[in-house]
Amino acid sequence: MQPDIAVVAGLIGESTRARMLTALMGGKALTATELAVEADITAQTASSHLNKLVTGQLLVVRKQGRHKYFQLKGPKIAALLETLLNISNDIASARPPVTTGPADPRLRTARVCYDHLAGELSVKLYDSLITRKLIAQECEQVQLTAQGLDFFADIGASIAQGKSKRPLCKSCLDWSERRSHLAGITGQWILNDLFKQGWARKDLDSRVVQFTQQGLRLFSKKYSIDI
Amino acid sequence: MQPDIAVVAGLIGESTRARMLTALMGGKALTATELAVEADITAQTASSHLNKLVTGQLLVVRKQGRHKYFQLKGPKIAALLETLLNISNDIASARPPVTTGPADPRLRTARVCYDHLAGELSVKLYDSLITRKLIAQECEQVQLTAQGLDFFADIGASIAQGKSKRPLCKSCLDWSERRSHLAGITGQWILNDLFKQGWARKDLDSRVVQFTQQGLRLFSKKYSIDI
DNA sequence: TTAATACTACGTTGTCGGTCGAAGTATTGA
């Protein structure tokens, strides 16, 4: 029997739940109340939706005191949502040449895509890594070169493959830029490093990554990016 | 503004429409009536659904006489559906250890995944290509090796990259096998070649690829597969 | 303990949309 794609798609295919899931693309675990605010509904309704999403295996929940933290269940779910974001963006921009929304410019510049960086800045990063031959892209597939491995070892990146099945590198299509950016373990490390260095912080209740002036300078220096 | 993933997901997230879309994963264009039969509804209801799917940009329609042929709009949509099939399969098999459905064995053996081959046989094909170093898989990414390019040139495959952005090779995760198989231009060529040689035919109203006895023999010989 | 917060369970309401019957238009074939 074929798997029933309607149940999963149906869970995502309701605007309120979709807003919650999109909010969780920020990678951070959010509480039920936060998600209720995000989706602009009461706590009761949110509770009901979140229950469905957990039962439907799209979210996992961690209880902490009187709070319940919800999170996307894994990279697979995040990838599905990103695919949906891409296609939806294609469709939306194909439709009306009018109102090609300016969008939140900060969201367009840099945002979190589950566990890695997305947006203009991440595309520039990707281009730089390609130009410097630290990653190689063939056939729309990416991998670290020997130089790349050295480079990331030098800057102290702990990106050992480990026993996880996750690829070191993975290109992720950006819905705002329509260009590739870096996902996978390496992409995840870069984002974490960013925060650890204090170069940027995640906006509350949003996927926006807000760089400090100096952070942006140091970041672009580290990865040789022209701003 | 973020794209609204709810509309696309909502279109897929209705069981009747999901059945139609899954049927179209066979890659063949189907008429409205055929899809109505497939989904077990009347022609009126089917018409309404198909209209929505076309408006929603998931399908394209070609009019031919008094028939209307519907088809998935492109590889992107097919990829989205395949991702959904995978996740749904994971979820379904995680749930009840009971009724791990035997499924249609023929569907499990060989089926069409939009424009390439999927199922047990395709996974074996993939493994054979890897073993013989005709394709290389690193970091979960695939590409044709030099030998691979020679091999496919020898057997007359016209798999020039062309100006299309489609990758030559692409691994596609199989929902029935939980293993990779070959997609992309090369995967498409192999499937077409199969039919051209008369080694197999597509079942009507299904994704099943039905091999002839001799076809299976010649196919496995051509690609050095152990059956 | 009392009060406040975070979340949940239940019952009601109202809307949205899937479904089909009936009737209509276009195309094909005899």
Place this chain on the structure above:
DNA sequence: TCAATACTTCGACCGACAACGTAGTATTAA
């Protein structure tokens, strides 16, 4: 021309479900 087929439009019905108010149960803070 007449009849059959393929698809669409309209209208009505009805079930599903999102939303919330009320009323609960945990957990924390004072």
